[in-house]
Amino acid sequence: MSNTYYLSQSNEVELFQAAASMNLPVLIKGPTGCGKTRFIESMGEKLDRKVYTVVCHDDLSAADLIGRHLINEHGTFWQDGPLTKAVREGGICYLDEIIEARKDTTVVLHSLADYRRVLPIDRTGELIEAHPDFMLVVSYNPGYQNVLKGMKPSTKQRFISLSFDYPKPEIEKEIIIKESGVNAEVAQKLVNIAGEIRQLTDSDIEEAVSTRLLVYSAKLIVNGFDPYQACMHSIVESLSDEDEVLEVLRKLIGLHF
Numbered sequence: 001m002s003n004t005y006y007l008s009q010s011n012e013v014e015l016f017q018a019a020a021s022m023n024l025p026v027l028i029k030g031p032t033g034c035g036k037t038r039f040i041e042s043m044g045e046k047l048d049r050k051v052y053t054v055v056c057h058d059d060l061s062a063a064d065l066i067g068r069h070l071i072n073e074h075g076t077f078w079q080d081g082p083l084t085k086a087v088r089e090g091g092i093c094y095l096d097e098i099i100e101a102r103k104d105t106t107v108v109l110h111s112l113a114d115y116r117r118v119l120p121i122d123r124t125g126e127l128i129e130a131h132p133d134f135m136l137v138v139s140y141n142p143g144y145q146n147v148l149k150g151m152k153p154s155t156k157q158r159f160i161s162l163s164f165d166y167p168k169p170e171i172e173k174e175i176i177i178k179e180s181g182v183n184a185e186v187a188q189k190l191v192n193i194a195g196e197i198r199q200l201t202d203s204d205i206e207e208a209v210s211t212r213l214l215v216y217s218a219k220l221i222v223n224g225f226d227p228y229q230a231c232m233h234s235i236v237e238s239l240s241d242e243d244e245v246l247e248v249l250r251k252l253i254g255l256h257f
């Protein structure tokens with residue numbers, strides 16, 4: 001039973017299920033806030049597999065993924081990290097924004113992502129064979145860099161790739177309504193605003209407005225905030241710090257609310 005609300009955008013649910021049944025890792029590309037994490041959570045429920053999410057950053061070490069020796073009053077003991085838990089017990093290990101992690105951290109994934117499906121743990125001398133329900137999922141934002149570049153061909157050619165983008169207008173409208181409880185008219189306006197902002201080619205906007213930000217605006221509006229102010233505090237201010245860009249965005253919102 002799936003309780004997490006996820007509205008599918010294309011054939012991603014079927015592809016993910018196929019990858020899971022074939023024991024293949026999945027690579028998800030897409031801008032931030034477009035539904036990747038929500039998708040993985042809902043797939044975890046659908047497949048009845050626990051999801052271990054790790055948000056990657058440049059300080060993430062291999063030990064943060066695999067585990068480390070800890071000390072308590074009885075001495076030292078080994079504690080599995082999220083990756084090892086998923087490998088040992090079965091589950092989805094989801095590495096969000098994998099591009100942010102250093103190469104010496106992600107090198108531990110190679111033997112899990114390719115045909116071997118094993119995890120060597122140097123510190124304990126273990127070689128763990130992955131549980132049949134173990135699944136590796138990584139996501140990244142293609143706007144920044146190509147994650148596949150640093151991978152061996154034997155590894156990268158094992159991934160099933162899913163490309164995410166902001167949902168189509170009618171799907172995004174439905175998501176906004178469902179997530180916030182806002183009425184259809186306001187949701188439509190927010191979708192229209194997003195469409196216009198996403199068409200701006202101004203490079204001062206590092207990334208276009210995400211579905212997440214639209215949901216935030218809608219929630220503020222439902223909470224009684226004036227729609228224009230709600231858009232200012234959720235959409236506009238988070239997209240740029242440049243005065244000129246902010247002015248363009250303010251005007252754009254003013255045309256709708």
Ligand code: ADP
Pocket residue numbers: 005006007008009030031032033034035036037038039167175179211212215
């Ligand atoms: P990402 O992981 O891509 O950064 P999230 O999965 O956290 O983005 O999505 C951000 C928010 O957008 C979610 O919390 C949810 O409110 C909404 N959302 C985006 N896409 C969908 C979708 N297809 N179904 C349901 N909610 C969605």
